[in-house]
Structure formats: structure tokens, C-alpha cells
Amino acid sequence: MTQIPAASDSSRLPSIQVKTLYPLPTRFYGYQLFILVALALLFSWLSRDETLDRIITGYWYDAATQRFPLQHNALLDLLNHRLAKYITIALAVMTLLCGLVRRQPRLVTGALLMALGALVVGVLKSISHHSCPWDLVEYGGHAVGYPLFSAAPAQSGPGRCFPGGHASSGFMVMGLFFAFWRDRPRLAWSFVALGVVLGLAMGYGQVMRGAHFFSHNLWAGWWVWFSQVVAYGLISAWLAKE
Numbered sequence: 001m002t003q004i005p006a007a008s009d010s011s012r013l014p015s016i017q018v019k020t021l022y023p024l025p026t027r028f029y030g031y032q033l034f035i036l037v038a039l040a041l042l043f044s045w046l047s048r049d050e051t052l053d054r055i056i057t058g059y060w061y062d063a064a065t066q067r068f069p070l071q072h073n074a075l076l077d078l079l080n081h082r083l084a085k086y087i088t089i090a091l092a093v094m095t096l097l098c099g100l101v102r103r104q105p106r107l108v109t110g111a112l113l114m115a116l117g118a119l120v121v122g123v124l125k126s127i128s129h130h131s132c133p134w135d136l137v138e139y140g141g142h143a144v145g146y147p148l149f150s151a152a153p154a155q156s157g158p159g160r161c162f163p164g165g166h167a168s169s170g171f172m173v174m175g176l177f178f179a180f181w182r183d184r185p186r187l188a189w190s191f192v193a194l195g196v197v198l199g200l201a202m203g204y205g206q207v208m209r210g211a212h213f214f215s216h217n218l219w220a221g222w223w224v225w226f227s228q229v230v231a232y233g234l235i236s237a238w239l240a241k242e
Contacts, residue, residue: 023236036225044148044149047147049147053213053214057210060208061133061139066140067134068134070208071211076208077209081166084169084170088114088169089169091173092111095107096108096112106180113172113178114175116175117171117174117175117224118169118172118224120224121164121165124223125163130146130148130156130159132161132211133212134209135161142157143155144157161212163216163217163220164216167199167202167206167220168221170198170200171195174195175195176191177192178228178232199220203216203217
């Protein structure tokens with residue numbers, strides 16, 4: 001008579017390791033709420049009259065020719081505006097494919113959170129009345145600029161320049177934090193640091209071209225991280241109940 005192996009005999013069963021999504025500790029969300037509120041207050045203060053933005057942007061504007069000398073710089077456009085963005089997008093796609101092949105929900109979620117961060121900024125940018133510096137009257141354009149919380153003037157121009165869409169392509173790397181936080185916390189926080197550095201660097205490249213004010217990039221990072229934290233909290237809490 002053939003003996004059927006017991007269900008508890010794991011040595012005879014195929015092993016499939018699937019890293020599920022675990023909710024982050026409650027204190028993590030408490031810290032993030034405090035940090036996000038503090039940063040929102042700081043960024044609001046910096047954006048109140050655009051003084052800092054105009055100081056930084058003025059450094060890259062040539063008043064004599066009434067243009068931004070680096071606006072059409074081929075090297076800056078290639079390395080910062082195109083190549084850097086393509087690399088971060090490729091990283092998100094590779095993470096998604098790796099997560100699907102290896103059946104690791106954390107990697108899939110990390111990739112989707114990267115896309116979500118960029119998507120949120122893209123939607124906000126598409127409905128914004130704030131125009132880019134190179135469109136404003138003081139920088140040789142025809143649009144009228146205005147502080148962040150002021151009413152949009154009738155001559156606000158083409159708009160669609162706030163928050164910084166290109167910077168979000170760098171900041172979205174922070175979403176990989178949620179793929180590694182449980183097993184490799186140092187690596188997870190390294191992705192947060194990398195995302196901040198990439199977002200600020202890529203965003204500043206746009207400042208040099210006259211495409212964005214510096215505060216546009218700060219708010220892009222804020223919205224990316226806010227959306228990622230909220231989305232992961234909701235998803236992990238729902239899966240924990242299931």
C-alpha cells in the first residue's frame with residue numbers, strides 16, 4: 001500500500017516564496033505626517049512671494065538677450081531632460097517585471113508606487129494655471145506670474161507648469177522604499193535618498209533651462225512622497241484585513 005506523504009512534510013512539497021505586503025508600523029505614519037506637514041509649511045513660506053525662485057532663476061537668465069542661454073542646450077537636454085528620465089522609467093519597468101516573474105508583491109507595489117507618484121504630479125501639473133519662467137513677461141515671455149496661493153490673473157499664460165513634472169521622474173524612485181523596507185531597511189532608505197537627490201538634480205536642470213522655478217520641484221517631491229505613503233498605507237491595510 002502506497003503511503004501518502006503528510007501535508008506537514010514540507011520537504012516533499014514545492015517551495016514557492018512569496019513576499020507579501022506587510023503594513024508599516026503606526027509610528028512610521030506618525031513620523032511621516034509630522035514631516036509632510038512641516039515641509040508643506042516650509043514650502044508654502046518659500047512660495048509665498050517667489051523671492052527665492054526669482055533669485056535662483058535670475059542667475060540663469062540673460063537680461064541683455066532676454067532669454068535663458070541654456071534653454072536649448074543640447075547636452076543638458078540629452079543628459080538631464082531625456083537620459084535621466086529614461087533611466088528612472090526603465091528602473092520602474094524592470095522592477096515591475098522582476099516582481100511579476102518572481103511573484104513578489106512588494107516589488108510590483110514598489111514599481112506601481114513609482115508610477116503613481118509621477119502620475120499624481122502629472123495630473124496636478126495639467127490643471128495648473130502657473131506658467132513656466134520662460135513664458136513670463138519678466139523673462140521675455142508674455143504670461144503674468146503670480147505667487148502660489150494667489151488668484152490666477154487673466155494673462156496667466158499657458159500654465160501647466162506646477163509642480164515640476166520632470167523632477168517627479170527622479171523623486172518617484174522613493175517608491176522603492178516600500179519594496180525593501182522590511183528585509184533591507186538600509187537599502188530602502190537609500191532609495192529614498194537617491195530619489196531626493198535625483199529629483200532635485202533633474203529639477204534643477206530644468207531651472208537652468210528656464211522651464212521651472214525651484215519651488216516647483218520641491219512641491220513635486222512633496223506630492224510624490226505623500227501619494228506613495230498614503231497609497232501604501234491603504235493597500236497594505238486592506239490586504240492585512242483580507
